[in-house]
Amino acid sequence: MARVTVEDCIDKVDNRFELVLLASHRARLISSGSPLTIDRDRDKNPVVALREIADETIAPDDLKEQLIHSMQKYVEVDEPEAEAVPLLGNTAAAATATARSDNDTDVQFDRMSEEDLLRGLEGLVPPSSSADDDDRE
Numbered sequence: 001m002a003r004v005t006v007e008d009c010i011d012k013v014d015n016r017f018e019l020v021l022l023a024s025h026r027a028r029l030i031s032s033g034s035p036l037t038i039d040r041d042r043d044k045n046p047v048v049a050l051r052e053i054a055d056e057t058i059a060p061d062d063l064k065e066q067l068i069h070s071m072q073k074y075v076e077v078d079e080p081e082a083e084a085v086p087l088l089g090n091t092a093a094a095a096t097a098t099a100r101s102d103n104d105t106d107v108q109f110d111r112m113s114e115e116d117l118l119r120g121l122e123g124l125v126p127p128s129s130s131a132d133d134d135d136r137e
Contacts, residue, residue: 005047008054022060023049025067 006019013019026049030036037057040048052058 005050005054009050012053012056013060018064019050019053021067022063023053025070026052026058026063029066 006016009019009023010016013022023046026034027045030045030048036048037052038048038055043051049058053060053063
């Protein structure tokens with residue numbers, strides 16, 4: 001019976017390996033309580049799964065999506081990107097900024113180029129060595 005069922009499924013799923021994966025996934029779903037789409041006829045779960053694929057009561061593409069989803073360990077969730085919020089130094093400045101304009105489009109951010117940052121870092125003086133460091137040398 002199973003050999004005939006496999007031969008019936010080959011025209012629905014071209015690759016035999018993929019057929020085995022899909023049928024085994026469907027058999028696991030059946031054993032976990034998923035409703036059957038055909039009569040069991042005293043067949044075991046793998047044969048029932050193959051018969052469902054052969055009779056096209058279960059779409060192989062749907063089974064493939066379910067199989068992929070069941071194997072995923074990380075599901076990417078699309079979340080909205082965080083909006084840039086200006087930092088305000090104190091609450092008085094926040095109150096005056098809010099009082100000046102209710103429109104958020106008036107907010108401007110200071111930008112520093114990479115060259116300006118490097119020039120500022122070159123101007124920094126390294127910390128002086130303490131007397132303890134001189135005694136060790």
